Amino acid sequence: MKKKIIILDTTLRDGEQSLKASLTAREKIKIAIALENMGIDVIELGFPISSPGDFKSIQQISKIIKNSRICSLARCLEKDIDVAAEAMSFSNSFRIHLFLGTSDIHVKSKLRKNFKEIIEMAISSIKRARKYTDDVEFSCEDAGRTSIDNLCRIIEKVIKAGAKTINIPDTVGYSFPEKFSQIIKEIRKRVDNIDQSIISVHCHNDLGMAVANSISAIQAGAQQIEGTINGIGERAGNAALEEIIMAIRLHEKSLNVYTNIKHKEIYKTSQIVSKLCCVPIPINKAIVGINAFSHSSGIHQDGVLKNKKNYEIIDPNSIGLKEVKLNLTSRSGRAAVKHYMKEMGYHKNDYDINQLYLNFLKLADKKGQVFDYDLEALAFLNEKRKELFYFKLKKFTIESYSKGTTTVSIKLLLQEKEYSTKITTNSGSIDAIYQALKKLTNYSFIIKQFQLTLEQKGDSEIKKIDITINYNNRCFHGFGLTTDIVESIVNAMLDAINNIRRSEKIKKK
Numbered sequence: 354m355k356k357k358i359i360i361l362d363t364t365l366r367d368g369e370q371s372l373k374a375s376l377t378a379r380e381k382i383k384i385a386i387a388l389e390n391m392g393i394d395v396i397e398l399g400f401p402i403s404s405p406g407d408f409k410s411i412q413q414i415s416k417i418i419k420n421s422r423i424c425s426l427a428r429c430l431e432k433d434i435d436v437a438a439e440a441m442s443f444s445n446s447f448r449i450h451l452f453l454g455t456s457d458i459h460v461k462s463k464l465r466k467n468f469k470e471i472i473e474m475a476i477s478s479i480k481r482a483r484k485y486t487d488d489v490e491f492s493c494e495d496a497g498r499t500s501i502d503n504l505c506r507i508i509e510k511v512i513k514a515g516a517k518t519i520n521i522p523d524t525v526g527y528s529f530p531e532k533f534s535q536i537i538k539e540i541r542k543r544v545d546n547i548d549q550s551i552i553s554v555h556c557h558n559d560l561g562m563a564v565a566n567s568i569s570a571i572q573a574g575a576q577q578i579e580g581t582i583n584g585i586g587e588r589a590g591n592a593a594l595e596e597i598i599m600a601i602r603l604h605e606k607s608l609n610v611y612t613n614i615k616h617k618e619i620y621k622t623s624q625i626v627s628k629l630c631c632v633p634i635p636i637n638k639a640i641v642g643i644n645a646f647s648h649s650s651g652i653h654q655d656g657v658l659k660n661k662k663n664y665e666i667i668d669p670n671s672i673g674l675k676e677v678k679l680n681l682t683s684r685s686g687r688a689a690v691k692h693y694m695k696e697m698g699y700h701k702n703d704y705d706i707n708q709l710y711l712n713f714l715k716l717a718d719k720k721g722q723v724f725d726y727d728l729e730a731l732a733f734l735n736e737k738r739k740e741l742f743y744f745k746l747k748k749f750t751i752e753s754y755s756k757g758t759t760t761v762s763i764k765l766l767l768q769e770k771e772y773s774t775k776i777t778t779n780s781g782s783i784d785a786i787y788q789a790l791k792k793l794t795n796y797s798f799i800i801k802q803f804q805l806t807l808e809q810k811g812d813s814e815i816k817k818i819d820i821t822i823n824y825n826n827r828c829f830h831g832f833g834l835t836t837d838i839v840e841s842i843v844n845a846m847l848d849a850i851n852n853i854r855r856s857e858k859i860k861k862k
């Protein structure tokens with residue numbers, strides 16, 4: 354029978370303590386809710402004795418989270434344990450996670466005790482924690498450098514004292530998968546009462562082995578995995594949970610295990626954690642990087658268009674990623690170009706694929722990545738020329754006050770006729786420009802991306818504004834290129850509007 358792997362998420366504890374700026378209570382709540390929605394079994398919320406802020410946020414979250422077990426960290430000290438229990442007292446079931454150094458170096462130089470005293474400390478702490486809850490986890494800190502004899506000795510004692518989960522961390526990320534799984538096997542073989550507890554692992558990624566070590570521990574019989582979303586955490590980070598979860602899902606049969614995770618929530622949760630923690634996701638990050646499902650080479654793109662399984666081991670939909678893009682670069686083939694044109698609603702008789710492909714390659718060589726709106730412009734090059742300046746900027750003025758109103762007047766030229774408007778708003782210059790253009794052209798859209806690039810040309814500095822907008826569920830791009838930043842913004846929006854109009858006109862034909 355398949356065994357369930359318990360997932361303990363420590364994004365809010367191990368992950369949070371590595372951030373440059375602490376999360377606010379509101380941000381922690383948002384993350385905790387996302388983790389609960391994802392089906393995380395145990396959410397480690399923090400280390401309540403460490404700061405009043407941590408204590409308060411744990412208290413707040415413990416009132417909200419109902420479906421996941423909440424957990425707080427505590428040293429083997431009476432005050433730590435009492436404070437941890439108090440912080441979670443609003444919840445009717447919680448876990449106290451105790452930790453104590455068990456390696457010679459920790460025992461002697463950090464704790465200044467002998468091993469017998471360490472065992473006694475662990476036992477009395479577990480007993481104290483058990484007064485508050487049945488669910489006590491014990492971590493043998495620095496287990497990797499603890500002799501296997503001592504490790505087995507203390508584990509047997511703490512299980513007897515009432516610890517339900519025994520955690521073996523690779524605190525400094527030094528282990529190799531084979532060696533690490535050997536530790537788990539030895540513990541299972543040598544500790545008599547090991548069946549009365551769950552073996553957990555907590556791996557760090559200093560050698561890039563955190564996920565591999567976690568998986569090898571599962572193979573050796575570990576039943577709980579600790580890690581963080583996107584692998585954030587001290588130094589090189591913790592084991593990335595989304596990678597472990599998907600590895601389990603893809604190899605469920607051979608590993609003979611499963612998780613209770615709602616896989617479709619993975620992508621969303623990863624985005625929330627990245628944004629709130631201000632830790633960007635590397636583009637090539639496994640599972641959740643933006644390139645994880647985009648294909649660049651012509652052969653791969655052609656293969657994926659014929660059957661996704663040719664080059665995709667994971668269906669992006671399964672992690673909640675709706676739209677997967679093929680990168681259009683000079684390495685892309687005709688199949689990808691045709692695919693994009695079809696996605697935009699064009700039939701193959703609407704354009705000349707040979708001509709389009711040639712023009713596409715030229716542009717791709719210059720520009721690097723090409724977008725769908727570029728393709729559309731290339732396909733209908735002649736129309737684009739005529740239509741390029743359907744709406745033309747004649748003149749604008751702008752007057753903006755800090756913490757006050759912005760007034761914009763814009764005059765557009767449309768087929769030799771002038772149209773003008775004046776708008777006053779409280780929501781800043783960009784919105785004022787948008788409102789004025791919307792009134793003049795009747796196009797309303799959402800700005801998705803806004804980018805400023807400065808280019809030095811001789812003595813003057815050119816301000817290039819690139820915007821990507823969403824109009825009727827389609828993306829359009831526009832750019833403005835002048836020495837004045839505001840004028841560039843007006844032109845970029847106008848360019849995008851002209852692109853929308855052109856595409857509508859082509860489709861009407």
Ligand SMILES: [Zn+2]
Pocket residue numbers: 367524555557587591
């Ligand atoms: Zn850690």
